Amino acid sequence: MTKQVDVAILGGGTGGYIAAIAASQAGKKVVVIEREKLGGTCLHRGCIPSKALLRSAELYRQAQNSSTFGIEIEGVKLNFERVQSRKQEVVEQLHRGVQFLMRKHHIEVIQGNGRVMGPSIFSPKSGSVAVECDNGEAVTLVPKQLIIATGSRPRALPGLQVDGTYVVTTDEALEWTALPRRVAIVGGGVIGMEWASMLVDFGVEVDVIEAASHIVPQEDEDTSHELERQLKKRGARIHTQAKIQPEEIHVDEAAGEVHLLVEVGGETSSIIADKLLVCIGRQANIENIGLENSGIESADGFIRVNEWMQTNESHIYAIGDVIGGLQLAHAASAEALAAVSHFNGQAAISLDYRRIPRCIYSMPEAASIGWTEKEARAAGMDIQVSKMPFQAIGKAIVHGETDGFVKVIADAKSNDLLGVHIVGPHATELIGEAAVAKWLDATPWEMGHVIHPHPSLSEIMGEAMLAMEGRSLSM
Secondary structure, eight states, X not given: OEEEEEEEEXXXXXXXXXXXXXXXXXXXXXXXXXXXXXXXXXXXHSHHXXXXXXXHHHXXXXXXXXXXXXXXXXXXXOOHHHHHHHHHHHHHHHHHHHHHHHHHTTOEEEEEEEEEOOSOSSOSSSOOEEEEETTSOEEEXXXXXXXXXXXXXXXXXXXXXXXXXXXXXXXXXXXXXXXXSEEEEEOOSHHHHHHHHHHHHTTOEEEEEOSSSSSSTTSOHHHHHHHHHHHHHTTOEEEOSEEEOGGGOEEETTTTEEEEEEEETTXXXXXXXXXXXXXXXXXXXXXXXXXXXXXXXXXXXXXXOOTTSBOSSTTEEEOXXXXXXXXXXXHHHHHHHXXXXXXXXXXXXXXXXXXXXXXXXXXXXXXXEEOOHHHHHHTTOOEEEXXXXXXXXXXXXXXXXXXXXXXXXXXXXXXXXXXXXXXXXXXXXXXXXXXXXXXXXXXXXXXXXXXOOSSOTTHHHHHHHHGGGTOOSOO
């Protein structure tokens, strides 16, 4: 069967379904091809389930420390089976929500595997999609525009076999029915830090092994140092500038252990864990989707696109993890809107990735937007830097969470806001104010004159901005 459509979207993850809704709202006939479940990695194997687990870990930690607030709780007990079932309930509720949105916007969803076709009897140019449906039928979609949104999967460590039991990725860890006693995490990036924080709160012994000189190496160094300090304080062991040899990792099934050697500064030590969790980034799903049948170019394992998300075949777009970049759900959504606006001929705004917030949902939370101090200095910018600690904020003291800071980076000549970096309570919510400031090109002086409610954690944003001119009222 052959179908003529306006827009075909290969992949129903966050970027894919947002693109579908936006195109449908513009009056387009849209079909989404999804081989698994709508919502993709973010909903089923990433953002949502991991944050549900982190929330349970947070409450468990707070319950254990409640006596600080005069609340005596005896016999606090972790029911991990219930933790996992709640996580699944959250996922299923949101999954139903995405399905409802598809119906509401009259978007057809085809369950199956889709492959891009080259020029054929169906179309003189590449971009048609051959779909092998789960029900055994075959459908050929002939769209005016095609959006590739096939997402990503956990990247494997070369030379190390993921067995799903002892050596695992986050895909398998999300389905653990019981908590291991000891976990070694290879990779100190965002995902590794969130899992380290969660597992420490659940009472698991954690070793983090990171090859760079500090954890979350893409973030501002002050953020990295503060996260490392606080994680170590809670019991995590963090090994930076660490080397491991995959061939020297040994699984002892009889003992139910993984043995690995870690080299730091020329000295080698042994780590024994029940699980080895590999968190070294994500790999784009570009295989087996028919790219070879088109002229679409890729580089370093990602599809190449221009500022409007077009591939080098102008009627074919790509968005989300499959193009690399920030590989964040909200970045994929923004890319989706940019692509749809472009092929609809609307006044599209090209994406500035330095206006997209980056968040780490660990304890403490961390969030950032724009330039790091090191990046700005390396680019030869003349900058000003201010830093405001949470311990100067009344609401943080009330909450009992005074560690951390807000750091502001501005251009010394123009006073343009270059970057904001937050470590501390509700950092992933507070960064929204900085995102608005970046979008509106607000200066620290302007942001410092915003009236914040008192007492509130948001006061720290104004104080950090005022501190740029030495006018903070809290320090």
